[in-house]
Every structure is written in structure tokens, then in C-alpha cells.
Amino acid sequence: MNEPLIFELSSPGRTGVHLPALDVPETPLPAGFVRAELPLPEVSEIDVVRHFTHLSTKNFSVDTVFYPLGSCTMKYNPKINDVIAGQAGFARIHPYQAESTVQGALRMMYELQEQLAEIAGHAGATLQPAAGAHGELTGVLMIHGYHKSRGDTKRTKIIVPDSSHGTNPATAAMVGYSVVTVKADAHGNVDVDALKALLDDTVAGMMITNPSTVGLFDQHIEQINRLVHAAGGLVYGDGANMNALLGICKPGEVGFDILHYNLHKTFGVPHGGGGPGACGTSVSKALAPFLPAPVVAFKDGRYTLDNDRPLSIGRVRAFHGNFANLVRGYAYIRSHGEDGLREVSQIAVLNANYIKERLKGAYDLPFDRTCYHEVVFSGKRQAKNNVRTLDIAKRLIDFGIHPPTVYFPLVVEEALMVEPTETESKETIDRFCEVMLQIAREAEENPELVRSAPHTTPVSRLDEATAARKPDLCWRPA
Numbered sequence: 001m002n003e004p005l006i007f008e009l010s011s012p013g014r015t016g017v018h019l020p021a022l023d024v025p026e027t028p029l030p031a032g033f034v035r036a037e038l039p040l041p042e043v044s045e046i047d048v049v050r051h052f053t054h055l056s057t058k059n060f061s062v063d064t065v066f067y068p069l070g071s072c073t074m075k076y077n078p079k080i081n082d083v084i085a086g087q088a089g090f091a092r093i094h095p096y097q098a099e100s101t102v103q104g105a106l107r108m109m110y111e112l113q114e115q116l117a118e119i120a121g122h123a124g125a126t127l128q129p130a131a132g133a134h135g136e137l138t139g140v141l142m143i144h145g146y147h148k149s150r151g152d153t154k155r156t157k158i159i160v161p162d163s164s165h166g167t168n169p170a171t172a173a174m175v176g177y178s179v180v181t182v183k184a185d186a187h188g189n190v191d192v193d194a195l196k197a198l199l200d201d202t203v204a205g206m207m208i209t210n211p212s213t214v215g216l217f218d219q220h221i222e223q224i225n226r227l228v229h230a231a232g233g234l235v236y237g238d239g240a241n242m243n244a245l246l247g248i249c250k251p252g253e254v255g256f257d258i259l260h261y262n263l264h265k266t267f268g269v270p271h272g273g274g275g276p277g278a279c280g281t282s283v284s285k286a287l288a289p290f291l292p293a294p295v296v297a298f299k300d301g302r303y304t305l306d307n308d309r310p311l312s313i314g315r316v317r318a319f320h321g322n323f324a325n326l327v328r329g330y331a332y333i334r335s336h337g338e339d340g341l342r343e344v345s346q347i348a349v350l351n352a353n354y355i356k357e358r359l360k361g362a363y364d365l366p367f368d369r370t371c372y373h374e375v376v377f378s379g380k381r382q383a384k385n386n387v388r389t390l391d392i393a394k395r396l397i398d399f400g401i402h403p404p405t406v407y408f409p410l411v412v413e414e415a416l417m418v419e420p421t422e423t424e425s426k427e428t429i430d431r432f433c434e435v436m437l438q439i440a441r442e443a444e445e446n447p448e449l450v451r452s453a454p455h456t457t458p459v460s461r462l463d464e465a466t467a468a469r470k471p472d473l474c475w476r477p478a
Contacts, residue, residue, distance in 0.1 A: 006051040007041050016045035058458065060402045066428050070374045070405035070417025071165070071213060073243050073265035080335070081268060081328040090327050095319040099304055106303035109320065110296040112280065112330045119333075119341070120239075120259045121250030122282035126291045127321045131277030132240055134316065135260030136171040136207070138281050139236045141313045142258060142290040143205045144175055146234065149290075149311055155204035155233070161190050163214055163409045165238060168207045177204060184411060188216045188367040190224055199231040209238040210251070211372035213409040215352065215417070217244075225255025234258070234287075242266045243421065244349055244373035247342025257284045263329035270325070278325035292316045347422035348373045351429055355418055358433040362440035366412050373421075379414035387443040387450050389414040394461070395442070395453035399435045 043051075060067065067074040085091065093102050109127055116125040129135040140158065147155050158172035159180050169179040180198055185191040190208065206228045211217045218224065225235045237256035243266045245251070251259045263278035264271040271277065283291060293312040294305035305320075320326075336344065349372050356375040360368065364378040379389035393403030393416075405417040420429055442450050454460055 006043060006047065007039065009043050009047050009051070010039075010041035012042055014042045014044055016043060016048055060397075065400050065402055066420075066424060066432055067402040068404045068418045068420050068432065069402065070215075070376070070419040071240060071408065072271070072405065073240075073262070073373070073419060073421060074271060074402075075243070075265070075268060075421040076423040077268050077270045077328075078332065078335070081331040084331045085324040085327040091324065095323075099302070103303055105323075106296050106305070108327060108330050110298055110303050112326060112333070113296060115330070115333050116261055116280040117282045119246065119250070120237075120256075120261075120282040121252030122259065123285040124288040124291055124295065125280050125282040126295060126316075127278075127280050127326055128292045128316050129260065129279035129281055130317055130322060131264065131279050132165075132238075132260060132262045133167040133171060135262075135279035135281045136167055136236070136238065137174060138279075138292060138313070138316050139258040139260060139283075140171050140175045140177070140205070140207070141316070142283065142287050143234045143236065144177075145290045145311065145313045146287060147204055152232070155202055157198075157203050159195070159198055159203060159206040159228075159233075161208055161212065163188075163212055163411045164207065164209060165213060165240060168209075168238060172207065184212075184214075187219070187369065188212065188214050189218045189220050192220050192223060192227070195224060195227060199227060199233070201232060203228070203231050203233040205234040205236055205257075207236040207238060209241055211241045211244050211374075213241075214367060214376045214412065215241075215371040215374040215419075216367060216369065217372055222254050229255065240265065241373055244345055246345040247338055248345050252282070252284060257287055258282070263325060267329035267332040269328045269332070276322040276325060278322045278329060280329075344422045345373070348420070351420040351422065351424060352418070354426075355420060355429060355433060359436055362437050363416065374417055374419035376409065376412050377416040377418065378412055379416055382440065382443040382450075383414055385443050385447045387447045389416055391450045391453065392416065392436075392439055392443070395439050395450045396435065397454040398456045401432060401435060 062074050062076055089104050093105055099106065113125040113127060117123060126138065129138045147153070156178055157180050158177040159182055160168045160172065162181050162183050172179050182195050182198055183191050208218070208224070210221050228235050234257040235255055237251045237259040239251070239259045239261045242261055246266070258281065260279055260281045261267070263269045263280060269278055289309065289311040290313055291309070292315055293309045294307045295309070297304055297306040333341065352371050352373055352375045356365065356371055359377065364380050366376060366378050379387070379392055382392060389406045393406050396403045404419070407415055408417060409415060439450060452460065
């Protein structure tokens, strides 16, 4: 039986707080500030605490359940990083303070810029972008600024793979470029011959994710980058999947001119629920002059915000990024060090390939080759019994597991994208695999059980289209 909601616990005259007597004259609120028809609950403090604590137990989060949301890298967020970000020297400062009073904060930002550039094999970085898509916008604006500074105005196109994140073509369009899609080959790589046919002197650049959105390292990536450069274009690296490459491959060394990092993925910053992300964007030496101003510089023995950058694309947001999350990302990198970051990627790749091998007999595998940080299955086999990928995802909820990403990437029919990250134990991954194998059996033997899932939640199947277009967010008395 569901517990009563807080409105149903209301009792006239009950209160959870006693305010002190007024020591100023009482003044009525202006008309219209309080809705007379609003039935505010009258409850005790313990009722409020129990109500919201109970609701919190119904949430799925990285701290409560396995959360294999592919492409999103929902890794554990170390709590020590929250403690560090909460220190007064970081949490109780203001961006308008004099530089002399925030040298420690500026040093942290400077070192984080240098670390992100080093990890990518680049010459410089900005910390301004708020999240991944914003980092993309920053990168493509720098591509535009680079070509404009050379008087090369005929470049009007950006090439994106057919498996790209949807933000890639949206970003290119926002900067004013037309978007051209290049298809993948049978092995999940960019089709090199198709790319060659698209390259000419109107191409400003290419946006590519490597490892790709199907979880594969493009076997032709160096050739792809050389071809784009030979045509006069630049290569933008979508670093959403950088968790697979830390300490193993430097994108700048294989030809990427720009790379964005999702600090809220790769470097253990809280992620999801619409909370603030953080994005560092690193660039090659040729593009460093175009970085958003200011960047943090070290001059004459002190840290300073450098605005003297005549080729800069200018600010892309107010102040200096989501500062507390920059602190968290910095703490993550410093605590792991070079060897630790490499181990992060090694274990993430190992975990994904372990899942691939355990489940490929039960679910179709579009690309049967070594994957990287994530593995993409297809639910086509289950669809023959009218069990769709969405049904499999809903059934996972009954076992206390957050569903993986479904129906993405679009190039895979009935896609199930699983990313275990490096922070999950073998025991957790084995349990996930056993549950997935059980659901595959249920799809054969009792498909209605899967189609009607979940069975353990307060509500089961919702009309998802109606819920999105007409959300019902308010409690109403019967």
C-alpha cells in the first residue's frame, strides 16, 4: 500500500515551525501575492522529513543502483571531491574579487587548463563552456574564427558521421554552417570513400566522436583527419567518450584540432537531472589564439585573467564556467594521476567487453569487434516476439537497475547502449548480465511479462508522448 502524501497528512493547526513574535509592525502582503485557493498542508516537521525521505528512496541514482546509461558515462562521483569544492577558499569567493585575493582559485584553473591540454595532446584549453554541447559551440566558433582570420570565407559546410550525437549537427547549424552527413561502413567506421567524395574547398571542418557513438574506435581515424586537413578543413573531436582513452591515446596526436571534455562525465563531476555540467575545450597550437577570453595565465609570478587576445572569439558565458565543478574535476585528475587515469580507461574498456561477451549470445550484436567504453546491442531478436527494446528497459527497473540508453544511436535498429564505466565491480556487472539473460528468456517464454513491465513501481506504463507534452506535475485531492 502506498504511504499517504503530505497533503493527506495535513491537520488544521499543526505546524512544524514556531516563528518568533514580530518586532516590527505587521503589514499585509499586497493583493495577488498569496493564492487564497492554494491548499497549503499543515504538517509537523517529522511528517515533512519522512515524506521527502520516502520519496528519495524511489529515485534511481548512481549512489543507489547500477546506472549503465550508454554515452552518458554515469560514473560514481567521489564524495571527497564535494568536500574539496566546499572549502571556503573555493566556495566563498566571488568572480568580481581582485585577482590578488583569489590566487589559489586562479592557480587551480590554470593547472586544470594545462592538465586538459596535456591529456588531449593540445597546446591550450578554455574552461568557460557550461557543458558538452556548449563546448561544441565554442569549438565550431573557433573553426569559424580561424577560417575568417585567413579570409577563407567560402567554407560553408561541416561534415558529421551518421552516428553522431544530435548536438553535433545542431551546433554546426547554430554557427551558420550547412551540415553534410557521412555514412558508416560495415564495420562501424566512417566510410572513407564516402568522406573523400564530400571533401572540397567548401568544407570548414568535420565533427567526429572517437570512440564513436557505437562504442568503437575508428580504425581509419588518422587517415580521416589527414584527408580533412588536406582539404583545408579542421577536425573537431566530440570528447563525450573520452573515458575510454585517458592516458592511452592523445587525440591531438592523431590529428584532432579541437576536443571538448565533459568534466561531468569523464572526471567524476555530478551529472544528470539537469544539474550544472562543466566542459573544458582544448585546442592545437594553431587554434590557441582563438580561445575564448579570458584564459588564466601565469605571468611575472602571479596568476591572472588574460584578456589581451585579439583573435579570441570572445566570451561564451559569464564569468569562468561552473566553478565548483571545475574544482571537482581538478580534484579527480590530481587524485588519480597519470597512471590512475590510464587505469580508469583500461577498466572501463574491460568492463564493456566483458558485458559484450556475456550477452552477445542472447542479444544481437551489430558490430562484433572489440568495443571500448560501451557496447551497443540490438533488440531485433526479441522484437520477433513483439518485445521491444523499451520493454526490456522497463523490465530492468523491476530488478533495481537503471535502464541503459535505448534507441540510440539511430543507426542501430532497436538499440540498447550499455556503458558500465570503471567504477562497477565484477559482482555488479555479473548480476546485470544475469538479469539481461533472464529478460531474454522471458521474451521467449513469457513475453507479456516483459511487455507489461515494470511491476514494482508506483505506476507502471505511462503514455510517454502525452506525459512529455502534457505533464501532470501537481497533486490534486480526489
